[in-house]
Amino acid sequence: MTISITALSVIVIIATLVASLTPILLIALFIRDWKKGCLW
């Protein structure tokens, strides 16, 4: 049973999209914590 091109590409593209958005999310969280004075 072989994985199709479509399945392979869907898995990889979703993973890459999430990974691309993660740094933005982390920086937004950092700014929020910093403004609230609860970084540490």
Next chain:
Amino acid sequence: MTGLDDPILPTSIAWGLLAAFSVLWVVLGWWLGRRNKTAEDHMLAGRNVGLALATATAMATWVTANTTMTAPQLALQLGVWGMLGYSLGALGLILFAPLARRIRELMPEGFTSGDFIRLRYGKFTWRVFLVVSLIYAFGWLVSMAMAGGVLINALAGIDYRVGMTVILTVCVLYTLLGGLRAVIGTDFIQTVIIIAGAAFIAWLTIDKVGFEAIHFNLMEERPELLNLLFPAAIMFLFNNLLFGVGEIFHSNVWWSRAFAFGRNVGFRAYLFGGLLWLPIPIVAGFIALATPALGLNVPAADMVGPLVAAEVLGLTGAIVVFIVVFAALASSLDSLLAATSDLVTRDIYRGHIRPQASEQHQFHATKVIVVLLGLVTWLAASYRGELPIVGSLAELLYFTGAFVASAIWPIVAGLYWQRANPQGAAWSMILGSGIGLASYFLIGFYVAALVGAAVSLAVMVLSTWLMPRPFDWGRLARPDGEVAA
């Protein structure tokens, strides 16, 4: 064609990157740790780390050189299931989220995972746990130091021992200067660098090679890598799941963070960290599947990631992958150095050698121990390939699988099962590790954790069922409390 004899990154650029990032991490480590005055400051960063830094440090520590280099290696060896199986390591972080909350509730003044085992199960089980935990910590440290040397050698042709020495020295230095505060602060920047870099390489690989070419060439040359019923790969998937859970549940790297994160932060940080970590091994591992399409000769499986990136992206790819893996190495090496030195300071030095050691004494001891750990790791990593068990990064990593998986059930039972049997906890680790290790040599690296966890579960359940031992949870709130031998 790219191989070891043909370095991709000019040596001058590699040295420039090494110097720039080394200075950045060390200065940042010193700056973040400049206000540390006590062992508690140094070891637990003030016990009030916020969500952003907590999530990033959970992710960064779990994105190791083993993720950025072993995920491609496993994709090359086990195909689609190799990278998907590796991504299931995220479940360890996700499942640890409720445990982190419980740990913080039960032990508001705790320091190490060893504190918990000592108070919960007594001294015999504590000593067994320390052996298991230190074997794992040392295996992980050596595998990352090795990865550092391999990376620099593969990319820039710099001697393996020289590159490994530089990376290890930098991590020891800033962990020494700033403790956990330095580790967590640098982890944030390293997480952003690692994930952005890995996503950048994946997008360009998709763009330049394409799914059709990757799929077609795999079908022609390595069809087993696309096979969803690849038996060894499916076994690996479950093994990796248990391995990841075992690593996180027992290791002081994760316990020290549970103690350091602010109240109500631990659960969310581990949950978000796990969910955001899930796609990273797929992103990092996928590029190895492009190897047949690129006609690339891979001299050693654990070098496939850097080699593919450099082949596809040229000098830019080599620079990006170099920075990403350096950040990944540093983010895990520093965490492990800090957490292991805490464990050795609290549980070996203070627990066994000098029980009356003052707070200030422990503060100094933890720094000396970081340096000693660095030295021992350097010695072991210097002999890569010359030790019988240290063949590749993946093999070394999974060698420790039997040990860590055997610790899952004693930890879970200890936190939630009031009648868990202390002797049963010790024997579940001893028998789980022993039989898991036997299966590593008799069957393969991909079953060690699976067997270790199964044996450990059976011993834990059976011993508690036959000889239950009630426990007063309140004893965990006093980390310096006495326990029965």
